[in-house]
Amino acid sequence: MRVYVDGIGLLGPGFGGWTQACAVFRGETAYAAGATARPTVDLLPPVERRRCGDTVRLALHVGVEAVRASGADAARLAAVFASSSGDGEVTHHICLALARAERDVSPTRFHNSVHNAPAGYWSIATEAREPSTSLCAYEGSFAAGLLEAGLQVTAGQRPVLLVAYDAPYPPPLNVFYPMVGPFGVGFVLSPTAGATSLGSLELTLAEDGDETKLPDPALESLRRGVAAARSLPLLVALARGEQSCTHLGYLPGANVVVDAAPCAPPCGGDAG
Amino acid sequence: MNPLIVSSFTGVSCLGAGVEAWSTALAGRRSGLRPCAFEDVAVNTFIGEVPGLDRSPVRADLAAYDCRNNRLAEDGLKQDGFLEAVLDTRERLGAKRIAVILGTSTSGVMQVERAYQQADPTTGALPHFYYPETQNSYSLAAFVRRFLGLSGPAYVISTACSSSAKVFGGAARLIEAGLADAAVVGGVDSLCLTTLYGFRSLELLSDQACRPFDPDRNGISIGEGAGFALLTRADGAAARAAPRDAIALVGIGESSDAYHMSTPHPEGLGATLAMQRALATAGLAPTAIGYINLHGTATRTNDVAEGRAVARLFGREVPCSATKGSTGHLLGAAGIAEAIITMLSLRNGWLPGTANTARVDPECVCRVLLEGEAARSRYALSNSFGFGGNNCSLVFGRI
Numbered sequence: 001m002r003v004y005v006d007g008i009g010l011l012g013p014g015f016g017g018w019t020q021a022c023a024v025f026r027g028e029t030a031y032a033a034g035a036t037a038r039p040t041v042d043l044l045p046p047v048e049r050r051r052c053g054d055t056v057r058l059a060l061h062v063g064v065e066a067v068r069a070s071g072a073d074a075a076r077l078a079a080v081f082a083s084s085s086g087d088g089e090v091t092h093h094i095c096l097a098l099a100r101a102e103r104d105v106s107p108t109r110f111h112n113s114v115h116n117a118p119a120g121y122w123s124i125a126t127e128a129r130e131p132s133t134s135l136c137a138y139e140g141s142f143a144a145g146l147l148e149a150g151l152q153v154t155a156g157q158r159p160v161l162l163v164a165y166d167a168p169y170p171p172p173l174n175v176f177y178p179m180v181g182p183f184g185v186g187f188v189l190s191p192t193a194g195a196t197s198l199g200s201l202e203l204t205l206a207e208d209g210d211e212t213k214l215p216d217p218a219l220e221s222l223r224r225g226v227a228a229a230r231s232l233p234l235l236v237a238l239a240r241g242e243q244s245c246t247h248l249g250y251l252p253g254a255n256v257v258v259d260a261a262p263c264a265p266p267c268g269g270d271a272g
Numbered sequence: 273m274n275p276l277i278v279s280s281f282t283g284v285s286c287l288g289a290g291v292e293a294w295s296t297a298l299a300g301r302r303s304g305l306r307p308c309a310f311e312d313v314a315v316n317t318f319i320g321e322v323p324g325l326d327r328s329p330v331r332a333d334l335a336a337y338d339c340r341n342n343r344l345a346e347d348g349l350k351q352d353g354f355l356e357a358v359l360d361t362r363e364r365l366g367a368k369r370i371a372v373i374l375g376t377s378t379s380g381v382m383q384v385e386r387a388y389q390q391a392d393p394t395t396g397a398l399p400h401f402y403y404p405e406t407q408n409s410y411s412l413a414a415f416v417r418r419f420l421g422l423s424g425p426a427y428v429i430s431t432a433c434s435s436s437a438k439v440f441g442g443a444a445r446l447i448e449a450g451l452a453d454a455a456v457v458g459g460v461d462s463l464c465l466t467t468l469y470g471f472r473s474l475e476l477l478s479d480q481a482c483r484p485f486d487p488d489r490n491g492i493s494i495g496e497g498a499g500f501a502l503l504t505r506a507d508g509a510a511a512r513a514a515p516r517d518a519i520a521l522v523g524i525g526e527s528s529d530a531y532h533m534s535t536p537h538p539e540g541l542g543a544t545l546a547m548q549r550a551l552a553t554a555g556l557a558p559t560a561i562g563y564i565n566l567h568g569t570a571t572r573t574n575d576v577a578e579g580r581a582v583a584r585l586f587g588r589e590v591p592c593s594a595t596k597g598s599t600g601h602l603l604g605a606a607g608i609a610e611a612i613i614t615m616l617s618l619r620n621g622w623l624p625g626t627a628n629t630a631r632v633d634p635e636c637v638c639r640v641l642l643e644g645e646a647a648r649s650r651y652a653l654s655n656s657f658g659f660g661g662n663n664c665s666l667v668f669g670r671i
Contacts, residue, residue, distance in 0.1 A: 098388065098466065099391065105470050110471075110473055111533045111659055116660040119662065123530040123660070130527070132431075134429065137426065144426075148442060151442075176401070
């Protein structure tokens with residue numbers, strides 16, 4: 001199936017947005033891993049803004065950046081949220097509370113504990129009543145989300161927002177699923193090429209085999225260090241505006257293969 | 273949409289193991305809800321517990337996956353000849369051609385709850401538990417995929433209480449696109465402290481067995497359960513092998529409320545959209561629907577919003593019922609459990625009543641059956657609505 005990438009959002013260690021990241025991906029500036037900038041969630045009403053935690057903010061931030069770049073109307077987009085890990089901060093605090101005698105769980109934390117919390121906040125913020133799903137395939141969650149978003153685009157002939165995000169668990173939970181840092185990526189995918197389209201993606205399923213790795217050791221360790229960053233080889237290819245074939249690890253027995261091709265001046269250029 | 277044959281389905285809940293036990297319990301308007309005596313939980317509520325899970329670890333070769341949720345999954349897979357039906361389909365289609373799309377809200381979170389209770393008092397360090405195999409949301413699909421020896425596309429949908437209704441949509445898209453020829457869909461959610469104390473914190477737990485659509489309803493009763501369905505193409509060899517009275521998934525509608533994280537839209541706006549979209553994908557008029565299994569949680573807000581939305585779209589004559597008074601609210605497994613009850617209504621020609629409910633709240637306006645009744649309908653609809661305003665309606669039909 002073929003879909004077009006109309007906008008990208010990106011936040012992670014050393015990446016403050018898609019345009020800045022493009023310079024790194026094209027080799028114009030060196031990658032400098034650092035802290036991830038704090039996400040902004042201006043679009044949320046103040047009450048919801050106070051209630052949501054950093055993981056929800058990360059997901060919303062990259063969703064907003066992708067939608068703005070695409071020029072799409074957020075309220076009309078279906079949405080796919082993919083996370084390998086959910087919200088460890090929320091799990092941690094609920095489990096702490098449950099380990100105490102009173103077991104007084106915070107009601108806000110409880111409603112934030114659902115895997116679809118970012119999707120819920122997103123629809124409230126954007127007034128999107130379109131379908132949204134929230135899925136997990138552990139370390140293959142980005143590939144699973146991309147496949148499902150692609151299927152929704154082609155089945156419904158409609159644009160779809162894909163957001164993949166993961167944020168480190170706090171101690172002591174982090175021992176069981178370590179991550180190098182928070183990483184979120186958003187794509188607006190559409191069935192036809194438009195004015196803002198950066199490239200086309202041809203998605204297929206294949207036998208599992210080697211995933212596409214990155215030659216830059218720092219970027220490669222980021223790719224391996226947090227599941228949502230498995231998107232990096234695809235992002236690099238899109239930034240360079242090159243034809244590419246990326247093997248994304250999905251499940252034991254299956255990879256998602258993405259053949260990407262540029263269809264307009266890539267990011268930073270004048271999309272006209 | 274192209275209909276998908278449901279060539280086998282099964283479930284386990286507090287009503288019993290296997291769908292015959294469910295049919296019998298529903299025919300007797302029986303509730304499986306009992307006063308909560310789960311673990312050391314001190315919450316004044318009723319629950320729908322599946323007995324025996326403490327004593328039955330998962331298959332030995334998958335021991336790392338052992339947790340209450342996956343035990344419940346295994347229990348479900350072994351009922352109603354479901355396992356045999358999947359293995360037979362695997363033989364014919366190949367393991368790579370069968371997808372596994374499942375829903376859960378809390379997966380094996382009890383493993384991490386226990387770990388925190390046993391944390392080192394000085395360092396806070398947790399004892400070991402198998403994180404990816406138990407607590408991670410995907411663990412359910414990983415377990416079921418391995419248990420059944422399947423290697424097609426797989427993921428878990430976790431959209432709270434609509435999770436295991438939406439799995440039908442994910443599977444339908446994979447099959448329609450030719451990436452799979454069949455799919456195991458379903459959902460499993462098991463009792464845990466997070467949901468019991470979490471719903472208590474929101475003041476949404478009833479102190480009695482829940483009474484959907486009763487004017488005196490005062491909240492939900494949490495249950496646990498597993499349900500699975502095997503979906504195959506309507507035009508393939510697997511479909512030709514299906515029994516003559518087979519049920520098909522003919523429509524699915526999904527929507528978001530865009531209103532509040534834990535309160536449904538007061539006019540049921542998102543619910544209406546989901547039902548309309550389900551009818552549209554089925555190519556059916558509202559009058560074609562002969563029965564509606566309501567989401568019917570027995571909270572003040574859900575039932576009135578849902579009842580009004582149903583009456584606006586379908587009028588006040590179509591028979592509806594809410595079966596959570598029998599099963600409890602299975603959360604991430606509610607969608608599949610009620611899909612199964614809806615399919616049973618078509619297969620048995622009998623519509624279940626609404627257990628525990630003494631009379632119908634006039635504010636809810638739709639026609640809620642208190643007692644079950646015989647009725648042969650061609651099409652029936654099942655509603656599932658979740659936290660985050662996430663809605664899904666399914667339409668099933670006899671073919």
